[in-house]
Amino acid sequence: MSDTKFMQTKRSFLKTGLASVALTTPFVNRAWAQTVELTMLGWYGTAEPDMVAEFEEANNVKFVPKYYAGGDNMLAALAQNPPGTFDIIHTDAEYAKLLVANDLVLELDPNDYAFDDLLHDDFKSFAGHWDDSGKLYSLITRFGHLGVSYNKEVLTAEEAATYDIYWDERLTGKVGHFDWHLPSLGQMSLLMGNANPFDIDEAAWKAVQEKTLSLKSQVGGYFDFGGTFAGLKNGEMLAMVGIGDWVTGILERDGAPVSSVVPKEGGIQWTESYSIAKTSEKTDLALKYLAYTMSPEGQVKTAQMLGYPGHCVTKAGRALLNEVDGAEAQRSGQVDGDPRDPITLINEGRISYRDIPVQQSLEDWNDFWSEYKNA
Amino acid sequence: MRSRLNLYALTFRLPIIVWQALFFIGPLIFVVAMSFFVVKNYRMVETFELESWAKMVSRDYVWSAYRYTLLMAGSAAALATLLAFPAAWFLAFRCSARTRQLVILFLIIPFFTSYLVRTFSWYTILAEAGVLNGAFGLFGLGPYKMLNTAFGTLTGYLTLVLPLVLILQTVTMANIDDRLIQAARNLGCSPARTIRTVILPAGKTGFVIAALFAFILSFGDFVAPFYLGGSNPPTMPILIIDTTKAGQQWPRAAVVAVMMMLTLFVIAFSAIMYAYRKRASR
Incomplete structure (x- = not known):
């Protein structure tokens, strides 16, 4: 009895197997054709x-x-x-x-x-x-260009046209950072008047650190990709350091009241x-x-x-x-002809290309970034 | 007398020994060893150097993150213990066994969903334009900032640990001999004194283990402080991520991991010693 049962099982197994092969063959052929x-x-x-x-x-x-x-x-x-x-x-x-x-x-x-x-x-x-x-x-x-990204219901484009706006009392606890040291510290360096924000001497680097630390009381958080989008979209963050249209552009498409502007101190190009x-x-x-x-x-x-x-x-x-x-x-x-044209901004000398630190090591900037987050 | 190898017993004991050796002790040894490696050109070089240790223990921000993590995990454990206790007491002593089983099942259900998903759902509740602030607004209150704060982090921690602590406390109290409680009440103990002199000592092991689990899970959690606390300030798990992102410094991240493990060893060992310590007889 058990033998019969086994034979039936084996037969049905083979049937199922053959049917599966027959049914999937066209897909297998397609897959083989797309193996590159x-x-x-x-x-x-x-x-x-x-x-x-x-x-x-x-x-x-x-x-x-x-x-x-x-x-x-x-x-x-x-x-x-x-x-x-x-x-x-x-x-x-x-x-x-x-x-x-x-x-x-x-x-x-x-x-x-x-x-x-x-x-x-x-x-x-x-x-x-x-x-x-x-x-x-x-x-x-x-x-793309990085500048001040802001909530349009709280700030006007004119108000957002300077990095100093991050210290505005309306933004206390509402300034977010994209959690990467290069763009944020680059913007601080521009605010300190460094024409080449990533090629600065030790004195200028110290000044950048001090200025950045003074922003700490305004900071609401440090965010990854997803957190940056969510923070701006739900209004938890009213301004964001270290980003630009690459984030607010997507949110704008979704109807969020956010925008980015290249401030008077200049922007950074990614x-x-x-x-x-x-x-x-x-x-x-x-x-x-x-x-x-x-x-x-x-x-x-x-x-x-x-x-x-x-x-x-x-x-x-x-x-x-x-x-x-x-x-x-x-x-x-x-x-062409738009005053916000990114090429015009470059020609006007308002844009610095993002770079790795020239006179300090990446590790120095990383270390300071960790210290700043824990300050 | 020479003890004989008991193959039957070994059959059941060996798998867990092998499992622990492969998936706990092995990786643990590797993490400790890795903390002495160095990184050159974004690639780890196997060597024995104290460079990563020297770098990390000399940085103030590491100790600052360490203290903050201890404080937050300790607070989560204490809060979970306190918040769970009345509910667990009710379930253990005031509910039928059937209701208790049903409630425990409901307490397990949150674990069916990803912790990350549960954490993100707090966004809509805690945001300034969220559900809670909307409710406060009806009474002319708020809006209050709850996301990207220590409160947000604690909320995330409690999402993770509160159901677990509640289950452990309920099971602990349900197993306390009911006659002891009745005797205390018959002898004139108030409910508060009964809890203090009968329930807490009788369930000490369970309560301590529950709090310990809450501490361990919170101490190592990355999700709540990152997504609800806004990494402001970072905890030790966030520091591990930051360190690996910054120049792929896995050895330095291993130093942080070893610091965390040593802390957990000390705390878990002390808690277990305390939990199982017999009361000195008078």
Whole structure:
């Protein structure tokens, strides 16, 4: 009796197995047809469908994202994973020089990209993207400006147009920090009148620390990505240090009464670039993606990115953005002649490019940041 | 007399020994060893150097975070113990066994949901435009700042530990011999004196263990001080995250972790010694 039972079970098992194979075969075939994977190490959102789906479909490729927050984590991911893990590296420009210094990225051919089409001359030879012998290693792809981010129901744009507003008594306990030392301390450095906020001597660095510590009583918290959005959206924080339109732009799209302004002391530019890992075995495909990001269509996607918006770096990209999404172009000031035009702000000398500390070590700035949080 | 190896007993004892060795003692040794490594070019180098220890113990902000974490975890344990006690007393002595079982089931249900989700739900309740301040507003009060404060952190800690403390206290009191309480009342003890002289001594072990769990869970919690306390100021678990983010200093983070573990060892050992200490007979 038990034998019969066993036979039945075995038979039904085989039937089920064959049926499963038959039913899933079409999907297996599709999966096999899409086995080319490109692994991207990048900030959150860079390999999401809104950014890469079109390229994936056109090139029969699948992006595998590995997200990080902060350049240190990016370098650590590269150091701690076996060679060949990543194909494309999306990085903050100030860390691109460290990729080159550590011989981690592939040399690119400048002739493959329309450098003449870049919106600003500085972008053509952006610091750290080229080595001393003139070889190109990183490709600038998008940028944005950091300034004072504020709640429009409490402050006017004119009031927010200075970093001094952080000390306003209306904001006591309501000033938030994006929890990363570089942008926050960079803004304090600008407030102290340092033309190059990241290249300061010891006296200036001491003054920056003292000024920052004086803000402590105003501070309501230190937030990560999600906390920064939530704090501004629910009105817990009325001003935020160290961010800009990349956060408030998303909230504005959702109808929150927040905005960002580049204050009179100047703003800081975040710049993002793409490189190709030296150990990648799919360099052709990776190069194709880099070319795509620099195409007008790719540039529009970087401006509209759902993760966080940025500005186009090419003239053709900006022109297409104005054509297909005039509202976003207007909102972000990416319109020729607009006084908020980010390129105009650079030309007026109101923007400093974010950098790693030149005269101090990153560790010094990190240490002070920890002390400040515990003050 | 030579003791024989009892294979039958070993069959049941060995798995837990192996488990502890693999997943507790092994990682513990590794964390201690890691605190002596150094980081070069964002990569850990296995060596034996006191650099990370020297760096961390000489920083005021580390000790400041340490004191704050102790204070907050201690407060959470004390608050949870005090808040849970009346409810546990009611469940243990005033409810039928069936009601008690049902309530304990309800107390377990919050653990079905992620602690992170429960923490985020406090956003809508504690925010200045949130539910609580809305209710206060009806009486012309507030708005009060509750998020990104020590109050927010404590609320998060209690979300984590209060159900657990309540369950442990209820089980503890439900197991106290009811005749002892009746005898105390028959001999003229007031309810307060009965609690002080009968219930607390009889349930000492359970109460201490419950408070200890509350302390341990709060001391190591990252979520509440980060999301409800706004990292202002940071606790030791936040310091671990900060340290790893800053130049991938895992050895320095390991130093903080070892400091936390040593603290918990001392506190847990002292609490257990106290919980199981017999009263000196007169």
